[in-house]
Amino acid sequence: MRLYRVHTLVEVRVDVAVKDHVRAGIDFQLGHFRAADPAAPSAPGVPQVRFLPYAAYQDRPTVHFHLARGRAGRSLHAPASRYAVEVTADGYSIFSDTGETLVNLVVQLAVLRQGMTFLHAAGWVDRRGVATLLPGPGGVGKTALLSAGVLRHGLSVLGDDLVLVGQEARAASFPRAFVLKPYHRSQFPHHFPTGRRHQRAWLGPVVRFAQENVPFRGVLKHLARRAGRLEATSLWMQQGFTGPDLFPVPVATLFGADRVASGGRVGRVIYLERHDGTEFEEAELPLDTLVARSLAVLQHEWVDFGRWFNQMAALELFSLPDYMRSVDLAIRSACGSAERALVRIPAHATPEELEAWFARRFGFAERPT
Numbered sequence: 395m396r397l398y399r400v401h402t403l404v405e406v407r408v409d410v411a412v413k414d415h416v417r418a419g420i421d422f423q424l425g426h427f428r429a430a431d432p433a434a435p436s437a438p439g440v441p442q443v444r445f446l447p448y449a450a451y452q453d454r455p456t457v458h459f460h461l462a463r464g465r466a467g468r469s470l471h472a473p474a475s476r477y478a479v480e481v482t483a484d485g486y487s488i489f490s491d492t493g494e495t496l497v498n499l500v501v502q503l504a505v506l507r508q509g510m511t512f513l514h515a516a517g518w519v520d521r522r523g524v525a526t527l528l529p530g531p532g533g534v535g536k537t538a539l540l541s542a543g544v545l546r547h548g549l550s551v552l553g554d555d556l557v558l559v560g561q562e563a564r565a566a567s568f569p570r571a572f573v574l575k576p577y578h579r580s581q582f583p584h585h586f587p588t589g590r591r592h593q594r595a596w597l598g599p600v601v602r603f604a605q606e607n608v609p610f611r612g613v614l615k616h617l618a619r620r621a622g623r624l625e626a627t628s629l630w631m632q633q634g635f636t637g638p639d640l641f642p643v644p645v646a647t648l649f650g651a652d653r654v655a656s657g658g659r660v661g662r663v664i665y666l667e668r669h670d671g672t673e674f675e676e677a678e679l680p681l682d683t684l685v686a687r688s689l690a691v692l693q694h695e696w697v698d699f700g701r702w703f704n705q706m707a708a709l710e711l712f713s714l715p716d717y718m719r720s721v722d723l724a725i726r727s728a729c730g731s732a733e734r735a736l737v738r739i740p741a742h743a744t745p746e747e748l749e750a751w752f753a754r755r756f757g758f759a760e761r762p763t
Contacts, residue, residue, distance in 0.1 A: 397432040398424040401566050401656070403558065404485070404504040405436060406497065408445040413491055420445065420497050422642055426569045426654070441504035442485040443497070451478040451489035459708050467710045472702070481711050496699045498556070503712055510560035511724035514692045516540040517552030517565060518655070520759040525565040525658035527557060527729070529688050530666035532695070537572070538745035539666075539752055541648075547758035550655035551645055559660065560724035563731055566657040571642040662733045664756065668741045674751045675738040684734060685725045689718070 396408040396417065406427075408420055421428070436442055453471055455463035464470040464478075471478040477490040479500070486500050502512050515529035516536035526543075528536045536554065543549040551569055558566040645654055665679055665687060696703065707714040735756075739748060752758070 395432040396421075397429040397434060398427040399429050399437075400424065400427050400501065400505070400568075401558070402437065402440060403508045403510055403566070404441045404443060404501055406443045406445070406501065407432075409447065409450075411447045411450070412445050413447065416445070416490055416492070423497050423570050424501075425571065426567075426645065436484075441507055442482070443500050443504055444482075444485070444487045445497070446487060446489045448476045448478070448489050448491040453478075457709060459705055462705045462709070464709045470706050470709050470711055472705065475702075477702075479706065479711065496696065496702075499696060499699055499703055503717070505558060506717065506720045506724070508561075509724060509727070510558050510564070510566065511721045512556050512568070512692060513559045513688055513725065513728075514555065514695050515557050515688075516554050517557040517567075518543045518549040518758075519552060519565075519658035520549055522759075523658045524661035524759070525552060526662045526664065526758075527552075527559070527565065527660060527732075528664055528666055529684070529691065531691055534666045534668055535739055535743075535745065535748045536666060538748055542745075542749040542752075543758045544649050544653055549758060550653050551649060552655055552658070554645070559728035561727060563660045563728055564657060565660050565728060567655050569645040569654050571644050572648055573642050660728050660732045662735075662756070663729045664734075665736045667736070667738055669738040670741055671738065672740055674740065674743070674755075676755065677736045677738070679734040679736040681726060681730055681734070683736075684729060685722055688725055689721055692721075 395410055398406040398408075398420075400406070406420070406424060408417055451471065453473075454465065454469070455471060456465050457463060461474055462470055462472045467481065469478060469480040476492050477488065479489070480487045485504055488497075488500060498512065505511065513527065513529055514531075515527045516539065517525055517527045518540060519525050528539055530536060540551065540554055544551055551567065552565055553568040553570070554572050556568045556570065558568050663679070663684060665684060669675070693700070704714075706712060707717070737752075743751075
């Protein structure tokens with residue numbers, strides 16, 4: 395059994411019989427919150443998410459929805475994908491043999507009960523406990539600024555990709571492992587693999603092209619999933635043939651365990667985007683714009699799991715309109731009183747140029763009022 399305590403917002407328990415690749419995916423997302431005592435009793439009033447092996451699910455379908463089935467308001471079962479989810483008195487139970495099940499979607503549903511939501515953003519906290527959040531799409535420069543702030547300006551990490559926000563300007567950390575990509579190599583050269591695996595990195599695009607264009611790809615993928623071998627086969631191909639295109643590294647490895655904050659008060663929200671101009675630009679960021687963009691970016695990041703998410707909503711495991719309203723409210727509660735700005739970064743600006751401009755314009759710690 396593994397137990398993850400995400401602050402006091404949700405607890406995730408993973409049964410020992412859950413397959414290794416599923417547990418590895420959960421640990422990638424929640425490893426920072428793994429508890430030393432997995433047998434510890436549940437905290438009163440804290441939503442519970444339980445992961446169990448797919449074989450433990452007892453199918454009692456009454457309603458069909460496309461390729462899924464289940465009981466309205468109670469359960470969803472997707473046999474072809476080998477996962478099921480049930481609503482319980484204190485949260486959710488997930489039965490899965492597939493690494494495609496994104497644990498963060500269910501964590502999101504659980505933390506919304508506590509008035510919090512995920513924000514797709516990097517974030518840090520200064521010495522006074524004031525948080526700066528940098529929402530924006532992937533590849534825009536969030537990691538570059540966060541790394542600069544922590545390594546050279548004495549700040550503490552909230553998260554590189556996701557931060558929890560809500561409840562009267564509150565930000566809580568979600569320091570999942572950093573996913574280093576090729577464009578991060580200049581910032582973290584010592585954390586990229588070397589040797590034979592690195593030397594054959596050129597094979598990655600070739601294998602991905604073959605995977606995407608193989609005849610009957612959909613049929614083969616369906617058969618592998620039905621046999622419970624899709625994730626194992628994908629993992630084998632990634633480890634055996636592709637280079638380090640995506641390389642996860644724990645936050646403590648990059649910055650040190652003492653540089654991870656628990657949370658802070660949201661003081662600044664600076665939305666980042668790239669543009670085709672040659673100059674850095676800054677504009678006002680109305681709260682309505684921030685909310686709309688942040689909600690869209692979060693859903694875009696989870697697009698691969700959108701079908702599963704919408705199946706749950708269609709079978710009334712949660713209310714989609716209530717979900718959208720709750721996310722809207724949590725972002726407004728967290729960011730409504732903060733300093734806000736929209737920053738447009740030249741498409742070809744380097745991490746060093748971004749850091750220098752940001753330091754001149756905003757500084758890495760909130761200015762005292």
